[in-house]
Structure formats: C-alpha cells, structure tokens
Amino acid sequence: MTQPKQFRASKGTRDILPPDSALWNWFEQTAREVFGTYGFGDIRTPIFEETQLFARSIGTDTDVVSKEMFTFQDPLAPEELVRKVVERGFDATKVHVAGGQAPKAIWDALSEFEWLTLRPEATASVCRAYIEHGMHVLPGNVKLYYVGPMFRRERPQKGRYRQFYQIGAEVLGQSDAPAIDAELLEMLMVFFKRVGLTRTTLYVNSIGDKNCRPQYVELLRHELLQVKDQLGPDSRRRIETNPLRVLDSKLPHEQAIIAKLPRISDHLCAECREHFARLKDELKLRGIAYEENWRLVRGLDYYTRTTFELIAEGLGSQNAVCGGGRYDGLIELLAGPPTKGIGFAIGSDRAILSIRESGDLPRLPGLDVFVAWMGLSTYAAAVAIARKLRESGVSVELPGEEMKFKKSLNLADKLGARYALIIGSDEVASGTFTLKRLADADQKKLSEYELLEYLESEKRGTRG
Ligand code: AMP
Helix, strand or coil: CCCCCCCCCCCCCCCCCCCHHHHHHHHHHHHHHHHHHCCCEECCCCCEEEHHHHHHHHCCCCHHHHHCCCEEECCCCHHHHHHHHHHCCCCHHHCECCCCECCHHHHHHHHHHHEEEECCCCHHHHHHHHHHCCHHHCCCCEEEEEEEEEECCCCCECCECCEEEEEEEEEEECCCCHHHHHHHHHHHHHHHHHCCCCCEEEEEEECCCCCCHHHHHHHHHHHHHHCHHHCCHHHHHHHHHCHHHHHHCCCHHHHHHHHCCCCHHHCCCHHHHHHHHHHHHHHHHCCCCCEECCCCCCCCCCCEEEEEEEEECCCCCCCEEEEEEECCCHHHHCCCCCCEEEEEEEEHHHHHHHHHHHCCCCCCCCCCEEEEECCHHHHHHHHHHHHHHHHCCCCEECCCCCCCHHHHHHHHHHCCCCEEEEECHHHHHHCEEEEEECCCCCEEEEEHHHHHHHHHHHHCCCCC
16 A cells, blocks of 8 residues: 655745744734734734735735735635626526536636735735725724734745745824834834844835825936846846836846936935935934935835835845835725825744844743652542642643653653652642752642742742
8 A cells, every 4th residue: 555645834834833832922922012002903804815905005016916926716606606697797597507617708707806815915904904994984093913924925945935924013094294104113123122133223215105206216217228238137127117126136236236326315305305304303213223225115016205124133135024114095096095004014934033043032931840640549639739720820731641750750851841749649648749840859848828829929930
C-alpha cells in the first residue's frame, strides 16, 4: 500500500505555535490596550469581500490588485443562480438547474457580483463598513482598529508571507486637522515603545491632493520620459501606469537618476504645504522624532497628503514594520458621504521578528505549577486543589495517571513549570501541601489557604 500523503502548510503560510503564540498574544493585547487609551474601538470585518471593493479602492494598477490577490468565484447553489439570473432579466429556463450550469453569457453577466477576494488589507473593508452602517452620523471622529490576517500572493521570503498579520487603526470623520495625523503617529510610537521596538525610524511625507498631485505626476512623467532608456523594465512600465511608484524603486542603478527628479515637496499647493508644515509642528510639539522622505509615496492609490512608514533596524530588505497615510477621497470613491480619513497598518510578523531579534523579550506567563501526586489516595485532593488554583488564575498541569515521583519532577522541569506541588499521603493526612520551587529546590509546607495566597500574590508580582 502506498503511504498516505503528509500535508504541510501552504506556501507562504505558517503555523504559530506555543510558546511563540504567547508573544503574539501579548503583542496584540498591548496594541488593544494602547489604542483603547486613545479612544479606538475594535472592528471585525469579514476575511473576504467583493473583489471590486479592493480593485476600486487600492487601484487596478497597483501590485497588490494586479498580481497579488487571492480571488475566487463564489460557487452558487443552483436555486441562488436561478434567482440572480431572473433578477438580472435573463430567462431562467436557460439555466440547467440540476448541474448548476449556466450558458457563458449568463455567467459573464453575473461575474461582476460573484468574484470574491481574501482581503489583502483592511482599510477598504473598514471604509465599506463605515458607509454600510452609516457611521458618518456618529459624534466626533470614528476611531477604529483591527487585528487579523491579510492575504497577498507574493514570493515568500523572510518577513514576507502570503498570509500575514496586521494591526491597523483608522480615523474617519469630517476633520482633516494635522493634529489627527500627529495623534495617530503618537499612538503608534507609544505602542512601539511599549513593546520594546525602539530601534526604528519614522519617515513622513506629503504626496499632495487632487488639486496639486496630478500636475506633479505629469511633470514627473515628462521628466521620466527623458531618462526612459536608463531605467529598468518595471520603472519604464510605471511611467505610463503609475509614475509615482518609480520613486519606490530599490534598483541601485536607478538611484542617481531618481535623486535628480523633481520633488513633490516643491510642487504642493498652498493648502497641502500648510497641512504638512502644521503636521511637522505637531510632531515636534509631541516630541516625536521623524525624518522627511520625499520618495515615500506608498504603493496604494488611495493616499492623499500625509504618508508615513516606520522602518526597523536589522530586518534586511523587508524592514518596513508599519505604513500608512491619509485617504481623504476614499469614502466618496466607494459611494459614501464626503469624509476624511487616515490610518496605518503594522506588520505584526515583522514587528515580532524584530522584537525577537533584539532579544528584549517580555516575561510571558508559562506553567506555574505541576501537581506531583503520589498514591491513588491522594488523587482526589490533587484534582480539588488543581481546580482551586486554576480558578484563582494559576496555570496548573495535573497528570491524569500516577507517576513515579522522580519522573514527575523530571517532567515538571521539562515543561518549564516554576513549582512542583507535592501531594503524598502525609500531606493528605495533615491537610497541607509541599510547594517546591524548581529553580533552586527551595521547599515549603503550606496550608491550602497559605498556598492559594502565596501563588496568587506571586502572580500579581508582589513576591519574588
Ligand atoms: P502596506 O500597506 O502594503 O505597506 O503594508 C503595511 C505593513 O504590512 C508593511 O509595512 C509590512 O510590515 C506588512 N506587510 C505587507 N505585506 C506583507 C507580507 N506579504 N508579509 C508580511 N508583512 C507584510
């Protein structure tokens, strides 16, 4: 008989296992706490949306939409298909209901509705939800954050995956005051400090708005056409499709050419120039260090004015740990009311990689107590105390089968338990427990009350 196939996680995806997952939980929980202090609420949007939502908001000429989306057709149930066909004015008798087969013309007519995509980012979904739920009537700015997986069909490498995780935040409302941008950046820096990611550089730029950017893009296109022959194929293609993206190029031989191109900062309209100047003043007011980078245009179409990116040291080529910016026209583009917006997305995979490489890891909760019970007569006491300890938040491992004492302590050690709780017939007879600290074999006899008190207070960090 042939061996059955062994399965592995798909290309560019991976499992996050304990104890690693504890680091992830801590990272995400810290974000929730920090963002909560700035008045942000959690939003959970679907993992997939209509393909058109992403195409329209991110832009069809971007890498994300043109090459990287995981898109699939919704397999319609036959009766659903018939309903949709009739709704669209087709003759339902043309659909072979039994097989769910429809003539190609009908499928083509429906395809606009039936294509779905695993979300490559979440700003589009948040904006869709903002419009769908009429959130523009809510008082003040609407501040939302999300935590979850995103999907892009990329070539996997260190720090670049096909399923990766982002923590993002968005501020939507009527105001585009630079203070909103600055406060969002402050929150980001407070979070990065809390998780110990301090070897980072914040880059900021303004890419203008619909009044001044088109002229700049034309000027850039004109200048790029002059040097077209010296550019690589990607940049050459982008002269037509998206000239701003040429500024993103990492090709060594293009750097000197790009350095001589006109800079957006010299071509902003008065309003955009003022907005950017005030943003920089606000950042100074808040003591946030930043560098200006006129080449920071970001890859997605919906950005206006403020753009920013956070780069972490020591991550190699995939070193951007957060990116974001303003997207004042996006809600309208998605048929919503005139609304201003700004947001960012942190790449958790890379941020956690960077924290790990810095070696500055937090002390995360592990196994507190391994119950070493000996003799069947002690088992009931072991089950009872394990339950009580767990109820007071202590993490406990209770073997379900009797073990030799030595083997028990050995396993406790290997599992990384901090204590072994020894329960033998003596302990049961006297109503006490022996608590042994595994790091130094220090041992004490405690009553149930003392034991609970001791471990609980230690959990609260009041004892060594
Ligand atoms: P973007 O909006 O594309 O700049 O994405 C925001 C952040 O998400 C980036 O700065 C990265 O940290 C992270 N990110 C984007 N794509 C990937 C990927 N394929 N794998 C891991 N992280 C990613």
